[in-house]
Amino acid sequence: MELRGQKSALHTNKYCPLTNRCRRILLANTAAFAVRIWLLRGQLLLLLLCSGLQRPTIAVKIDFDLAPNSFDDQYRGCSQQVMEMLLQGDYFMEELESSKHYRKVWQQTHLNWLNQEKSLPGSMTITHAVAISVYLSDDRVHLDFSRAMASAAGSLQQYKHSFRFKYLHYFLTSAIQLLRKEIVSRKDSLCYEVQHELKGVYLQAPVGAIVRFGQFLSTSPATEQAQRFGNQTLFTMLTCLGAPVQDFSLKKEVLVPPYELFKVVNASYHPRGNWLQLLSNGNQSTYNCQLLKETIFEIWLKVTSSIQRTQKGDKK
Structure with missing residues (x-):
């Protein structure tokens, strides 16, 4: 190159x-x-x-x-679990709170979609639609997100602590995949x-x-x-x-x-x-279901820490 x-x-x-x-x-x-x-x-x-x-x-x-x-996660075999985790956890609010501009753009775009009352293809939700619109319409969000993607794949810890667009990344990826399923079901050009x-x-x-x-x-x-x-x-x-x-x-x-x-x-x-x-x-993807692996890693750390504390207590 x-x-x-x-x-x-x-x-x-x-x-x-x-x-x-x-x-x-x-x-x-x-x-x-x-x-x-x-x-x-x-x-x-x-x-x-x-x-x-x-x-x-x-x-x-x-x-x-x-x-x-x-950072290239396709969420193969875990899309539903990741979506449930994102919706139930604090990921979304933490993501919005990380940037006033991002929060303003997301909220305004979400409001616009609610007012339009457009029908969505297949299993897509308003969140999928908002994610696409936010990414395509705002240059600053586009740039910040691209920078974050480029540096989030160094390690599990780097992804956990530095990548602040977990919500946007998942819903953009999922939106493309759901639109592809709709294309296949309509037998359109692939x-x-x-x-x-x-x-x-x-x-x-x-x-x-x-x-x-x-x-x-x-x-x-x-x-x-x-x-x-x-x-x-x-x-x-x-x-x-x-x-x-x-x-x-x-x-x-x-x-x-x-x-x-x-x-x-x-x-x-x-x-x-x-x-x-x-x-x-x-x-080609290097990463898959990284958010779930992050959670499993945290559970492992807590269990290991608990076992170590118990062992120290027994020795006393």
């Missing part, structure tokens, strides 16, 4: 002897000059922003490999041709590489006009795990989950911009 500024390609950091750990990234800023940013491998995911942000002062950075540090633009970034990946974004990626329907681009990387992709979310957004969008794998099947590089064609290639 290579990320280039206007003149320079991605190079090994000469100050890092471990060439597989440290890389130099050159990003173009609004004045079209190259901006040098030094990051360890696996940290580029911190600022993955959808092009819908349209903020020229923000450099878009992405780790376009398998995004190994991304895959979608979509596109996504990263402005101010030149990104390269070899044909045949297997990659994933490691974030919830908002995409739009692929168009022929998309080939006319400049100063950006354009992805055109066939997603078979993403779901249309136009009922929860102001525009036609397909939301791609962080665990979907893609194969690079074609690529074109030009001074005015790069183009990568991606084909869905299954899915």
Whole structure:
């Protein structure tokens, strides 16, 4: 994978002897000059922003490999248990209290949905709908959530104490999965041709590489006009795990989950911009049912501590 500024390609950091750990990234800023940013491998995911942000002062950075540090739980075999735990516990209130802005956006979006009285597909709840709308509509929440996802997968303790979006992550993941079930039941097309633009970034990946974004990626329907681009990387992709979310957004969008794998099947590089064609290639998750494991770990600690106290008491 290579990320280039206007003149320079991605190079090994000469100050890092471990060439597989440290890389130099050159990003173009609004004045079209190259901006040098030094990051360890696996940290580029911190600022993955959808092009819908349209903020020229923000450099878009992405780790376009398998995004190994991304929190990618699919909740396989435990979705119902996790939802019950989230609804019964203090997770939601703690999540809202962590940010006044997030709380305001969530409450306003929830109120809007109640006033609209829209029917929801399949087993989706208003909470699923609000989660999608909040993520797609608010740039600040989008950025904070993306940053949190990029750094939550280090350890169980890191997930427990640092990842403050457990509620939003679950309901976004569950919403995509429920929408996919609805698509299958209607016997609609299972895959979608979509596109996504990263402005101010030149990104390269070899044909045949297997990659994933490691974030919830908002995409739009692929168009022929998309080939006319400049100063950006354009992805055109066939997603078979993403779901249309136009009922929860102001525009036609397909939301791609962080665990979907893609194969690079074609690529074109030009001074005015790069183009990568991606084909869905299954899915991959490092984590599964992490919230339940966190609870089990806490119970184990309490039991162990209780046994140790009892043993000390017996010795006395």
